[in-house]
Amino acid sequence: MDPAKLELLLEQQLKLMQMLMETKVTPPLQPSTSSSTTAPSVDGIANSIAEFHYDPDSNVTFEMWFRRYEDLFKFDFANQDDAWKVRLLLRKLGANELDKYCNLILPLNPRDRSFADTVQTLIQHFGDNSSLFNTRYRCLKLTMNEDDDFLTHVGVVNRECERFRLKSLTEDQFKALILICSLQHQKFSDLRTRLLSRLDQEPKLTLNDIANEYQRLINLQRDTSMVQSGGSSRFEVRAVQQTPRKNKHVPASSSPSHSSSRQQTKATPPAPCWQCGAWHYVRNCPFNQHRCKKCKVIGHRDGFCLTKKTPSQSRNTKKTLPRSRTNSLSLVSSCQSSSPCQRKFITVNINGHSSKLQIDTASDVTILSRKTWIKMGSPNLQHTTQKPRTACGNYLHLLGQMECTVTFRDLAFVGVCYITPADLNLLGLDWFDHLNLADVPLNTICNLVSQPQLRQQPHDLEAYTRNLMTQFSTIFQPGLGRCSAMKATLRLKTGAKPVFRPKRPVPYATLQTVDEELNRLQQQGVITPVSYSAWAAPIVVIKKANGTIRICADFSTGLNAALEQHHYPLPVPADLFTMLNGGRFFAKLDLADAYLQVEVDEASRELLTINTHRGLFQYNRLPFGVKTAPSIFQQLMDTILSGISGVAAYLDDILIVATTLEQLRERTTLVLQRISDNGFRLRLEKCQFYLQSVKYLGFIFDADGRRPDPENIRAIKLMPTPTNVSSLRSFLGLVSYYSAFVPSMHDIRAPLNSLLQKNSSWNWTKQCDAAFCKLKSIISSELLLTHYDPAMPIIVAADASAYGLGAVISHQFPDASEKAVMHAARTLTPAEKKYSQIEKEALALVFAVRRFHKFLYGRRFTLLTDHKPLLAIFGSKSGIPAHSANRLQRWALALLGYDFEIQYRRTQQFGQADALSRLISDQLAAEENTVIASLLAEDHAECYLTTAIRTLPVSAVDIQNASKSDPIIRMTMSYVTNGWPSKKFDGDIKQLYQRRDSLCIVNDCLMFGERVVVPESLRAKVLKQFHLGHPGLDE
Secondary structure, three states, X not given: OOHHHHHHHHHHHHHHHHHHHHHHHOOOOOOOOOOOOOOOOHHHHHHOOOOEOOEHHHOEOHHHHHHHHHHHHHHHOOOOOHHHHHHHHHHOEOHHHHHHHHHHOOOOOHHHOOHHHHHHHHHHHOOOOOOHHHHHHHHHOOOOXXXXXXXXXXXXXXXXXXXXXXXXXXXXXXHXXXXXXXXXXXXXXXXXXXXXXXXXXXXXXXXXXXXXXXXXXXXXXXXXXXXXXXXXXXXXXXXXXXXXOOOOOOOOOOOOOHHHHHHHOOOOOOOOOOOOOOOOOHHHOOOOOOEOOOXXXXXXXXXXXXXXXXXXXXXXXXXXXXXOOOOOOOOOOOOOOOOHHHOOEEEEEEOOEEEEEEEOXXXXXXXXXXXXXXXXXXXXXXXXXXXXXXXXXXXXXXXXXXXXXXXXXXXXXXXXXXXXXXXXXXXXXXXXXXXXXXXXXXXXXXXXXXXXXXXXOHHHHHHHHHHHHHHOHHHHOOOOXXXXXXXXXXXXXXOOOOOEXXXXXXOHHHHHHHHHHHHHHHHOOOEEEEOOOOOEXXXXXXXXXXXXXXXXXXXXXXXXXXXXXXXXXXXXXXXXXXXXXXXXEEEEEEEOOOHHHOEEOHHHHHHHEEEEOOEEEEEOEOOOOOOOHHHHHHHHHHHHOOOOOOEEEEOOEEEXXXXXXXXXXXXXXXXXXXXXXXXXXXXXXXXXXXXXXXXXXXXXXXXXXXXXXXXXXXXXXXXXXXXXXXXXXXXXXXXXXXXXXXXXXXXXXXHHHHHHOOOOOOOOOHHHHHHHHHHHHHHOOHHHEOOOOOOOOEEEEEEEOOOEEEEEEEXXXXXXXXXXXXXXXXXXXXXXXXXXXXXXXXXXXXXXXXXXXXXXXXXXXXXXXXXXXXXXXXXXXXXXXXXXXXXXXXXXXXXXXXXXEEEEOOHHHOHXXXXXXXXXXXXXXXXXXHHHHHHOOOHHHHHHHHHHHOOOOOOHHHHHHHHHHOHHHHHHHHHHHHOOOOOOOOOHHHHHHHOHHHEEEEOOEEEEOOEEXXXXXXXXXXXXXXXXXXXXXXX
8 A cells, every 4th residue: 555545544533533532531521411421310318218117116106207307308309290200109008007008098098188288188187196295294204214325315495395295395294293293102093093184174274273173073073972882782792890880070171189190191981981881991981971861960971860869888889999899790792793703702712711801991800601601511610799780780690700711812811700501702991901802902812812823913914014004004995906007807718699688686675785785786886787788698586695685697597608707827736835834934815706896998898798677787896706707806916916025925815924923014015005005905803913723624723743633534424324224324435435445345344244134133243343443444534535736637525414514625537546635524403404396405515615605716627426416406508597595596696706517416426425424423514614604694594584474364373273284284394304204295294395405494494485374273374364355256
């Protein structure tokens, strides 16, 4: 190539490279509109915003959170519209916070609200929930710990002072604040609450206003006490005192002496008030200005007149010591009350025997009944000269007095009690003082008395219990709680179709009561009336023993079959056992109306519609009887209590285990705090804060480890010796049930088999007794028992005889064999022995299910009976039959919450339960079945008898007398009580025999269901009355 051309080419290339370099280095004249490498993007800024989680205890409120990012929304997102900002804001809310916000603004949609309205609503509902007084009080109580940073503490003080609102605080408000803060003693708690409430409503109250309010509250309390003490209710409990009355004629307004002033500074007065008999100081007596109707003198209650005493009585009174428990007696009247829950009982150990006494702080002495004295072995009595009077003024007959050793928890003393033929068991003030119970809440006493003794000073435990009740007072309040953690959701199976059941008729006699109960549920927010629903379940109305009713939905009519199973496992016993093993101290907490504390989401409420005579109502809370409720509730409790060691929830029971008392206290406090934070409430009377052993799923756990519960085989161990062929045949039926597991069983039972041979006379020999005892030992041994395993099929068998109930819970193995987990039995009460046979068999099923509740609730099981008619009542897919007797309806309702399949098994194949019901030990009393005591009240049956004869021209007494002289009815009543023979009947009794399953005895009258059987001698009179309402040619 020519050098000149090459040089020119190189020169041009060099210029081109310079131009490219200038272009690369020189910045553009105008910024790019499409992208920028220096300015952050909108998405980048949005991603830098942290998610908001509401935590008011740590001062994490929405206002504090939004203040941090407010400039981003104001400047960086200025070009964005409101809808975009709202979407970003909601995206930054936590899951719970977003759910709560969406529920709060219903029926509005979040995207339909402006950004400003959204921010304002979030600030309002996720702000500081403390009251202004609470904020100011905490500010005044601020202290700096030794490990705190000084500058950090200065910032905290500055922040709290700003929240104190110093600028808006007037002089009167500051004085009122100091006054309220000074009312720290426990006796001012009620007054403090009321004054705070008034101050919260009227912040500008002056000290003078508060003083006037205080006087108004004191007068209100005094008037309330006067009304309560001066009423004439037949349920009144009043003490008649014979203690001396000091300062007889001194008016209430006169100044007390120096010594009496010193006595009145004590928490408890030295003697009852002489003006009314109550246990308070005379200066606080509500009858200071009351005019007595008898003597017309002002200053004492009616009947406490000083002028009615004779001179000799007055002289005797002067010689009496101020509080002589041996010379001065008083006794509380023990009128029957329809509200037994108002009474408090305590279980103490008297001479080694456990005795349940009613706490009576108005009785100077302790009274025991003759029945209780006999149960103690009839100890020697001493003569007594005491003549106590009842509240009605009548003398109480005494058999004598007894000196005994009394133990209660860690305390023991030698005391004196008085024995009376009356059915009275009262713990008076003499023992009350010895046991140091004056300063302990009665509910706490009743919860702790029956528990094992703790090696710790009683006052320490009691003080801690009182502290818990004060610290967490909200969760022990009556009424329904409301879970704030979640709402229950019910899901239908694919292809499920709505089931709408018609309403069931309500008797006119109970119409008003049902309306009142529906109103009560509506006021509590449990149900809400609706106009339309594709789903509806009928209700079952049950009358309780106290005269009130309970309304329950019968969801077995269709909803339960259509619900998708909530797949969340109940606790496995092995996991619970692992947690309980090694524990030395335990606590048990019980949730009040557990399911009803959980709200149901909007979409599920239509499924929970009930059909009543007043139209349709939807449940807003999770009701009892929904198939998926146990699993839903178990998942909720596990979520709430997660992270706390040594704590497990089994449905509505919470177990707490610890190795030391201090650890137990810490864990109990944590659990109660979680319960309080989530809006639940506990049933205080069923909570047990201190236990040294706990029974669970057939085992006992304590400091020594785990061991089988003797209760599992108690019914077998206490089984009495057979006395006839029938009872022996029942026992051998039980033996045959387990014979597959014992190859030599036939040889062992040979002496007993000989007694069943034809033409063999009954002769119970030593060989028979030895065989019987050995067979009992084998049946109750570990060889024929198995441990509870929820993964295996569960079978519950229950049977009833004329004398008792028997039940057994078993597991079925892959080879179809069955082994028992636990046995149970109890005798029938005299009233229960008069039930019809179908009612006895139904009672046996309820007894079995409730007795094995912990094993069965929330799990599928098979329920066996040898009484076929029960299949239509307890196994009906259409719900509880409306025509069933009320008692059967009530028992069927008790089983609505369980998931079971009922099956019939012939009596010949029912030995495991039949023997337990027939061979009942005398030691097995009816009181053992405390779980279903409320279901066994006879008031209902008497009510139906009264209703049945109300329209008849004869009275109950007429029917009783005529029944005694009617041979057919008398024979039938004997068969109902003692059992029907296997022979067939002819004649008039045949009709009754064919209806034997529905016959029962109420007040010596024979009943067929809810109708009375009229004796032959009264039928003409009854028919004539009926014919008067249907006139015709022939009557």
